[in-house]
Amino acid sequence: MTSIKPFQLEDLFNINPVNLDPLTENFNISFYSQYLNTWPNLFYKSIESTALPQDEVISGYMMAKTEGSLFKNELHTHITAVTINQNYRRINLASKLCLQLEKISEVQLTLFIDLFVKVTNELGRKLYEKLGYSIYRRVIGYYGKSMPLDRNLVNDDIDAFDMRKNLPLDKDKKTIRDHGENVYVLPNEIVFL
Template sequence: MTSIKPFQLEDLFNINQVNLDPLTENFNISFYSQYLNTWPNLFYKSTESTNNEEEVISGYMMAKTEGSLSKNELHTHITAVTINQNYRRINLASKLCLQLEKISEVQQTLFIDLFVKVTNELGRKLYEKLGYSIYRRVIGYYGKTMPDDRNKLDNDIDAFDMRKSLQLDKNKSTIRENGDKVYVLPTEIFF
């Protein structure tokens, strides 16, 4: 049975099986600690009970709020959502995202966003199924050097900025049609 619980600092010693995934970005301990201290309600885990009554971390969500309401930018940003490969295909990622949506509605943010590699079709399809759409393509987001040509597309290092509008965004002004045709550089993203 799956339970969703707050992430604890000591959980960092038990997430190797979750983070051993080529599409999961790993961070240093101070980065995780910053999220735990600043946005504790947006950092949580899913756990599973095993046959011998132990709990195993099956996945986690790490998010933050940023932007300002006056600039129509107040949103929840998904930094990482990942699932242990032994617990995939049972809707855990969807459950973690839907939990974040509930929290974000209570906190009254306008939208939820995330960055996903252009080549990560499974991730993109998951988010589209949950109601996210592509807002823009960020050229060179995952590259080692800062790009300077927004028209030089590279599927291996470009990212889609995907968004889901929430109830507070009554006019749906934080999303757009054909966002995959809007190209920006990483330096042009502000919140």
């Protein structure tokens, strides 16, 4: 049986099986700690129960933050990482973690949820589309090693789609757009303070 619980700092010792996914970005301890201290309600894990409580398994986790300004129509929740242990995939855990984040974000009165997904990650993109996300823009060179200078130099291997789902506070749907895959931006053009 799956349950969702707050992430704890000591959980970092138990997430290696989750982080082994090649599409999951791994961070240093201070990065995880910052999220735990600043946005504790947006950092949680899914747990699989076993016969013995000490043998519970972390099957996945969600790490998100709130950023932007309501005044500028940019107040949103950003998914930094959502990942599932490969032994627990295809049972809707990622959807469950995303839907939990949506509930929290609605209570916190953010306008939308966004995330970056690699252009080549078709499974991820389809999952988010199924949950109601759409492509807002293509970020050229987002996953590259150097800052790109030409927004028209597309490369599926290092580009990302910025995907969004508007929330009830955005009644007029100002935070989403149609055909966002045709809007190209550079990483340094994405600023939320």
